[in-house]
Amino acid sequence: MAVTAESRVDSSTNARVRVLQTKVEAASVELTSAIQTMNRLTPPPFNFHGWRVAIAGGSRGIGRAMALAFAAAGASVSVCARGEDALNEVAQTITKYGVTAHSQSCDLADPDAIGHWIKAAANTLGGIDVLVNNASGFGSGATDADWLANVNIDLMAAVRASREALPYLKRSSNAAILHISSIAAFHSYRERPAYAAIKAALNQYTTSQAHDLAEHRIRVNAVAPGAIDFPDGRWDRRKREDPQRYAATLAAIPFGRFGCPEDVAAVALFLASPLAGWITGQILCVDGGQLLGT
Numbered sequence: 329m330a331v332t333a334e335s336r337v338d339s340s341t342n343a344r345v346r347v348l349q350t351k352v353e354a355a356s357v358e359l360t361s362a363i364q365t366m367n368r369l370t371p372p373p374f375n376f377h378g379w380r381v382a383i384a385g386g387s388r389g390i391g392r393a394m395a396l397a398f399a400a401a402g403a404s405v406s407v408c409a410r411g412e413d414a415l416n417e418v419a420q421t422i423t424k425y426g427v428t429a430h431s432q433s434c435d436l437a438d439p440d441a442i443g444h445w446i447k448a449a450a451n452t453l454g455g456i457d458v459l460v461n462n463a464s465g466f467g468s469g470a471t472d473a474d475w476l477a478n479v480n481i482d483l484m485a486a487v488r489a490s491r492e493a494l495p496y497l498k499r500s501s502n503a504a505i506l507h508i509s510s511i512a513a514f515h516s517y518r519e520r521p522a523y524a525a526i527k528a529a530l531n532q533y534t535t536s537q538a539h540d541l542a543e544h545r546i547r548v549n550a551v552a553p554g555a556i557d558f559p560d561g562r563w564d565r566r567k568r569e570d571p572q573r574y575a576a577t578l579a580a581i582p583f584g585r586f587g588c589p590e591d592v593a594a595v596a597l598f599l600a601s602p603l604a605g606w607i608t609g610q611i612l613c614v615d616g617g618q619l620l621g622t
């Protein structure tokens with residue numbers, strides 16, 4: 329068979345694709361092993377027995393991993409989200425740890441719904457010690473709707489849930505608020521300017537809120553994850569729909585794998601725990617060094 333310029337280009341492209349596939353497969357094996365390690369390690373260093381934790385957006389992904397990690401460490405947990413099926417699944421899984429589970433369908437874009445969820449959570453759990461604001465509007469473009477999705481969920485839902493939870497947090501001797509931000513707040517993000525800008529606003533709110541609530545001994549911190557991959561999550565979908573983008577992102581993570589929800593959950597538990605009792609107003613990146621190369 330004659331070797332044409334075209335067939336040489338094809339074979340070199342195929343070779344590059346094979347190299348990328350091998351790297352993605354190797355990273356996937358490492359990610360699975362990291363999840364197994366984190367699942368073994370997450371509960372033991374922490375003791376949250378008797379604590380009450382409310383997680384806004386706790387039915388999937390990072391929120392679900394935090395809910396299960398807190399429950400595994402002994403906390404009673406309330407989760408809200410819009411979809412009932414995933415909420416029921418996570419609530420049932422929480423009860424397997426022998427703790428109280430509360431779940432309520434709630435659209436965090438609706439201020440009244442936030443108030444109802446927080447009150448129901450506090451009534452069921454007997455108070456609230458830790459509030460985690462995890463949901464995102466994930467506005468992906470530059471339209472008003474994209475901006476408002478992020479303003480309403482990433483920022484205003486966190487402000488409103490904090491305000492509703494404040495009376496309960498003031499009565500706790502272990503009070504903490506945790507916002508889930510993103511490393512996108514620290515670098516330019518051409519495809520998602522609203523997402524990045526509003527996460528940066530959330531980071532700024534974290535510092536002002538921490539200052540404001542210090543007199544009540546309520547600590548406020550944020551976790552800023554890098555790219556986190558989990559089944560049916562955003563990166564899992566991109567792996568199928570835009571494998572080149574997935575591979576390019578993987579290549580930008582110095583530790584050579586995507587993060588897993590359990591990586592973030594472990595840091596959330598640390599920041600909520602008395603081990604972090606002298607930390608407030610901080611934004612902690614959990615990204616395997618991704619920001620270093622961005």
Ligand SMILES: NC(=O)c1ccc[n+]([C@@H]2O[C@H](COP(=O)([O-])OP(=O)(O)OC[C@H]3O[C@@H](n4cnc5c(N)ncnc54)[C@H](OP(=O)(O)O)[C@@H]3O)[C@@H](O)[C@H]2O)c1
Pocket residue numbers: 384385386387388389390391408409410411412414434435436437462463464465481508509510511552553554555556557561562563
């Ligand atoms: N995944 C990543 O790579 C990554 C990277 C950096 C930062 N983060 C941040 O980490 C957080 C969690 O990300 P994720 O990837 O785990 O998200 P996810 O898989 O989309 O899960 C988000 C959770 O929030 C709930 N939620 C979303 N919108 C809501 C609304 N309007 N009202 C009530 N609940 C709502 C979802 O349930 P329903 O849809 O059923 O309501 C779900 O339980 C977000 O703040 C995100 O910005 C993620």
